[in-house]
Amino acid sequence: MKTTEHKETGAAMHVYEVGYLIVPTVSEDKVADEVSAIHTMLEGAHASIIAEEFPKAMPLAYTMERTHETKKQKFNEAYFGWVKFEMPVASINDIDQSLVKRSNILRHLITKTVRENTVYSTRLAEELAEKAGEAADAAAGETPSEEVGAKKEMDKSIDALVIG
Amino acid sequence: MKQCFFTQNNIKYVDYKDVDILKKFLNPHGRVMARKRTGVSSGHQRQLALAVKRARFMGMLPFVSR
Numbered sequence: 001m002k003t004t005e006h007k008e009t010g011a012a013m014h015v016y017e018v019g020y021l022i023v024p025t026v027s028e029d030k031v032a033d034e035v036s037a038i039h040t041m042l043e044g045a046h047a048s049i050i051a052e053e054f055p056k057a058m059p060l061a062y063t064m065e066r067t068h069e070t071k072k073q074k075f076n077e078a079y080f081g082w083v084k085f086e087m088p089v090a091s092i093n094d095i096d097q098s099l100v101k102r103s104n105i106l107r108h109l110i111t112k113t114v115r116e117n118t119v120y121s122t123r124l125a126e127e128l129a130e131k132a133g134e135a136a137d138a139a140a141g142e143t144p145s146e147e148v149g150a151k152k153e154m155d156k157s158i159d160a161l162v163i164g
Numbered sequence: 165m166k167q168c169f170f171t172q173n174n175i176k177y178v179d180y181k182d183v184d185i186l187k188k189f190l191n192p193h194g195r196v197m198a199r200k201r202t203g204v205s206s207g208h209q210r211q212l213a214l215a216v217k218r219a220r221f222m223g224m225l226p227f228v229s230r
Contacts, residue, residue, distance in 0.1 A: 019181070019222055060223035078223065082181065109222055111180075118179040 001112050003089065011088040015050065015115050020099065020108040021064075022055050022079040031055050031079055034104055038083065041098050047087035050115055055081030064106060078106055084113060166203025170212075178211040180218035186225060190216070194229040 004013045022034050035054065042049065057079050064075045087095075092110065099108045117123045169188075170178065180186070189197050189204070189212055196216050199209045219225040 021222065058224075061220070061226040062223060064223060080222065080224075107222065109180075109218060111218065114177060118177040120173065120175050120179065120182050120185055 001114055004086075006088065009088075011090065013086055014089050014092075015084065015086050015113055016092060017082055017084045017111050017113045018095070018099070018108055019080065019082040019111070020055075021060075021106040022081070023073075023104055023106050024057070024075060024077050024079070026079070026104050028057075034102075035081065037102070038099075041095060042083070042085055042087070045087055045091040045095055047085040047091075047095075050084045050086060051117070052083040053081055055079035066106065068103060075106060084115075086115075168203060168205040168208055170208040171205060175208075178208065178215040180215040180222065180224070182215070183219060183224045186212070186216050186219055190225070192230055194226045 001015070005011070006013050018038070020038070022031060026034065031054075039049070057077060059077050060075065064078070066073050066075075096108075096110055099105055117126070169175075175185075178185075189202050191197055196213055199206065202209070204212060216225060220227050
């Protein structure tokens with residue numbers, strides 16, 4: 001998890017990931033608005049997005065409570081989504097503060113991470129797909145080699161005809 | 165002697181979103197198993213413990229069960 005320097009400004013940059021839980025009271029078609037609000041927040045802080053996953057509804061392992069406008073709320077499910085981005089180290093606190101202020105976000109977690117895909121289950125699927133692709137390429141590659149062989153034989157026969 | 169699961173599968177960083185993997189290293193009470201039982205290398209065990217704590221905070225894993 002290295003800190004890099006911005007090419008133009010020379011500011012210290014780092015790869016971060018924000019995981020967030022959106023309250024289930026938000027309807028499914030309004031979840032996209034929350035995501036776009038997070039995007040604009042990140043873009044405002046000069047972040048470049050590397051990867052993300054759109055929020056999906058999931059049951060929570062335990063009941064989460066929060067006090068919202070003097071009322072206690074309890075949640076047993078939420079929409080979980082994440083976004084991985086690179087941004088100047090100095091502005092990560094602003095992102096944290098602005099996420100706290102958003103009432104539709106139940107919880108969020110900012111972690112330092114790496115550019116590469118760290119989710120093993122998806123990485124495994126990608127690797128298997130890559131291997132399957134390579135196997136398909138190898139299978140397809142046999143036909144061109146046969147074609148090359150046939151072409152060589154044809155060249156030989158043409159040569160024999162020309163010489164003859 | 166047991167081999168480290170993460171080293172065997174070439175997992176450099178233990179991610180808190182990999183709940184299915186994390187669950188393998190929890191006992192029925194939801195506590196992280198000891199290295200003695202899991203055979204995970206010390207570095208990966210520390211990463212595993214941190215990932216479990218993050219997953220608990222995000223409601224993916226329980227703090228206690230049963």
